[in-house]
Amino acid sequence: MVLNPVISKLANKLVVLASASPRRQDILRNAGLKFEVVPSWFKETLDKSLFKEPHEYAVETAKQKALEVARRMLLKHLKTPDIVIGADTIVTVDSMILEKPVDKNDAYRMLSSLSGKEHSVYTGVAIVLCHDNENDEVDYQLIDFYEETKVKFADLSESMLWEYINSGEPMDKAGGYGIQALGGMLVEYVHGDFLNVVGFPLNHFCKQLDLIYNRSTSSLDEKSLSVSLSENGTESNSLSSSAKHNLPNSSSQTHHNQNTLSASPLNKVKRTGSDREAGGSSQVLVNSSSEHKATCKTTALPQMTNRGQLTVHADSGPKKEDLQRMMELMDGFKASKALFTASKMCVFDLLQSRPGLEAEQIAQEIKASLKGTQCLLEACVSLGLLRSKEQTSHKPMYENTDLATRFLLSDAPFSLHGYIQHCNSTVWPLFSHLESAVQEGTNQHDKAFGKKSKDMFQDTVYYDREVKLRFMKAMHSIAKVTGKAVATAFDLSSFKTVCDIGGCTGAMAYEFTEAHPGLSVTVFDLPAVVDMSEHFTPQHREHRVSFVAGDFFKDDLPKADLYILARILHDWPDEKVDILLKRISDACRPGCAVLIAETMLDGLRPHSTLQSLNMLAQAEGKERTQRQYVDMMSTHGFGDTRFVQTGNFLDAFISIKL
Numbered sequence: 001m002v003l004n005p006v007i008s009k010l011a012n013k014l015v016v017l018a019s020a021s022p023r024r025q026d027i028l029r030n031a032g033l034k035f036e037v038v039p040s041w042f043k044e045t046l047d048k049s050l051f052k053e054p055h056e057y058a059v060e061t062a063k064q065k066a067l068e069v070a071r072r073m074l075l076k077h078l079k080t081p082d083i084v085i086g087a088d089t090i091v092t093v094d095s096m097i098l099e100k101p102v103d104k105n106d107a108y109r110m111l112s113s114l115s116g117k118e119h120s121v122y123t124g125v126a127i128v129l130c131h132d133n134e135n136d137e138v139d140y141q142l143i144d145f146y147e148e149t150k151v152k153f154a155d156l157s158e159s160m161l162w163e164y165i166n167s168g169e170p171m172d173k174a175g176g177y178g179i180q181a182l183g184g185m186l187v188e189y190v191h192g193d194f195l196n197v198v199g200f201p202l203n204h205f206c207k208q209l210d211l212i213y214n215r216s217t218s219s220l221d222e223k224s225l226s227v228s229l230s231e232n233g234t235e236s237n238s239l240s241s242s243a244k245h246n247l248p249n250s251s252s253q254t255h256h257n258q259n260t261l262s263a264s265p266l267n268k269v270k271r272t273g274s275d276r277e278a279g280g281s282s283q284v285l286v287n288s289s290s291e292h293k294a295t296c297k298t299t300a301l302p303q304m305t306n307r308g309q310l311t312v313h314a315d316s317g318p319k320k321e322d323l324q325r326m327m328e329l330m331d332g333f334k335a336s337k338a339l340f341t342a343s344k345m346c347v348f349d350l351l352q353s354r355p356g357l358e359a360e361q362i363a364q365e366i367k368a369s370l371k372g373t374q375c376l377l378e379a380c381v382s383l384g385l386l387r388s389k390e391q392t393s394h395k396p397m398y399e400n401t402d403l404a405t406r407f408l409l410s411d412a413p414f415s416l417h418g419y420i421q422h423c424n425s426t427v428w429p430l431f432s433h434l435e436s437a438v439q440e441g442t443n444q445h446d447k448a449f450g451k452k453s454k455d456m457f458q459d460t461v462y463y464d465r466e467v468k469l470r471f472m473k474a475m476h477s478i479a480k481v482t483g484k485a486v487a488t489a490f491d492l493s494s495f496k497t498v499c500d501i502g503g504c505t506g507a508m509a510y511e512f513t514e515a516h517p518g519l520s521v522t523v524f525d526l527p528a529v530v531d532m533s534e535h536f537t538p539q540h541r542e543h544r545v546s547f548v549a550g551d552f553f554k555d556d557l558p559k560a561d562l563y564i565l566a567r568i569l570h571d572w573p574d575e576k577v578d579i580l581l582k583r584i585s586d587a588c589r590p591g592c593a594v595l596i597a598e599t600m601l602d603g604l605r606p607h608s609t610l611q612s613l614n615m616l617a618q619a620e621g622k623e624r625t626q627r628q629y630v631d632m633m634s635t636h637g638f639g640d641t642r643f644v645q646t647g648n649f650l651d652a653f654i655s656i657k658l
């Protein structure tokens with residue numbers, strides 16, 4: 001058997017999957033591969049008209065995804081992965097390339113074009129192999145291939161199409177369908193690798209690994225394509241251009257369902273910096289084949305010095321995009337505070353009930369100066385929160401944008417008003433002491449509010465009715481916005497009883513009972529919280545949610561088949577997480593499960609890393625990576641872990657008690 005020895009060759013390597021696709025993660029994890037997930041930031045916007053064949057587009061996109069991550073890991077995280085895997089799945093029909101639909105109408109357009117026809121699904125895969133060499137450089141090799149699978153759809157009626165679209169399944173999938181789930185019902189036949197349709201051609205991938213690791217590597221050097229990593233993460237020479245012009249020997253031409261290995265030769269990114277380089281353009285050394293070496297000059301390529309520092313060499317002045325980015329970063333706090341202020345002064349609620357008011361009228365209503373109100377309204381317009389319309393009097397009138405209507409009204413179903421007030425009143429003062437938080441490694445309640453926090457929640461949140469209510473409203477609004485995505489992330493049909501540990505107002509619990517008619521949920525939280533939970537009981541909902549008061553570090557946990565920990569573990573340091581997980585593990589029989597919803601640090605997305613800083617300044621904990629959670633869970637006898645990136649603020653994973 002070829003597959004296991006191949007996967008085991010990667011056991012001690014840092015393997016990185018440059019993909020946010022939960023399907024790809026599942027396929028590779030189920031094959032026994034251990035890897036880190038670092039989703040690529042490469043935007044899938046290559047000009048399709050430059051590619052002669054659709055699969056060339058998928059391969060090129062996969063390459064750019066993998067190269068972007070390889071380069072970012074090297075430059076930003078000072079960590080050299082051994083292998084980075086990128087992939088891109090597209091559907092093609094009638095000479096059209098279909099990617100993920102942007103909205104329901106787009107999904108309709110795609111699915112109706114597939115109805116009753118055979119189409120092709122291509123997944124392009126790129127494997128970037130990285131090696132540190134003796135000269136403190138990083139050598140790269142790039143291998144790519146693609147796989148085609150043919151799929152035939154049945155004739156789809158309008159009602160079927162819309163029922164399927166309204167299920168929500170099409171939205172994050174190429175061609176607007178998921179063959180592995182409800183979309184399977186639309187399919188008459190599949191010719192080729194099923195997993196290729198789901199997002200990753202596992203068999204072909206293993207064959208390529210076999211060629212890389214189990215056969216002679218000389219073939220890697222014999223191919224004549226070269227690649228270097230330029231500043232914007234795109235390749236600067238022959239590989240990408242060959243794909244575009246479809247040259248003979250191009251990797252994208254020769255790989256269709258074959259086991260042939262094609263790879264770029266060794267490419268070196270110099271890590272050593274010198275005075276000479278600091279003054280001029282930087283160099284990327286490229287061995288373009290075993291026969292000759294080429295030196296490819298690029299400008300402004302960030303370089304690692306031998307002390308691991310990053311230096312940027314620029315020939316010209318600062319670039320516009322860089323300045324723009326710096327400006328955005330420096331202005332970030334001003335934008336947040338403008339949002340918080342307008343929200344606190346109820347500007348959005350006012351304009352919802354009376355759209356089209358002028359600045360003067362708004363100033364009167366919110367009891368503020370005209371000058372200040374004008375500045376605030378203009379800022380909100382520039383941030384996309386309000387729209388202004390010129391009148392003949394030249395005085396603009398204001399109304400909410402859709403974004404404001406959806407998230408900023410105090411009574412909207414997905415209102416973030418409560419969370420924004422918490423950010424304004426609690427997080428903002430804490431963040432003004434971030435420097436101390438970083439120096440001391442502790443929360444800043446003492447400096448920001450004169451509150452020592454021996455018992456964190458009791459001393460910082462629940463000591464005062466108003467502060468407690470504000471905190472509960474914040475947790476309530478976040479749980480309402482994230483709840484459905486978490487509740488529907490997994491098939492929970494084998495569970496009957498759920499305990500939502502630290503479930504606060506029950507907002508998450510209600511989402512679970514709504515999504516799963518067979519479930520009943522007990523919310524377990526401190527007496528101070530349970531006392532006030534009836535303020536948040538939703539109307540018109542079936543009530544399979546009950547509340548039990550207790551301290552999850554001390555009191556008996558309610559019995560359940562499934563324990564939910566949503567935004568709980570990030571509050572606590574590892575020692576306390578261990579205590580809590582042990583208590584849950586003791587309460588679980590084999591087959592019971594824990595569902596954790598947190599933002600994961602993998603990929604170092606700003607939302608997650610900033611949330612981790614937030615936990616530092618506000619609590620005792622931090623955000624963690626998938627790996628860290630898996631390790632914690634396995635210490636307490638849980639395994640068979642499945643992750644889902646929900647696309648919402650929270651990611652989710654479920655672990656089963658073994």
Ligand SMILES: Cc1cn([C@H]2C[C@H](O)[C@@H](COP(=O)(O)OP(=O)(O)OP(=O)(O)O)O2)c(=O)[nH]c1=O
Pocket residue numbers: 018019020021022023024039040044065087088089090091100121172173174175177178179180183197198199
């Ligand atoms: C056709 C089809 C696609 N898909 C999915 C696989 C991919 O996740 C997605 C295609 O989009 P991709 O752009 O290939 O991948 P992605 O955006 O999900 O993740 P990333 O770019 O970070 O790698 O469609 C299915 O899950 N089932 C199907 O039947």
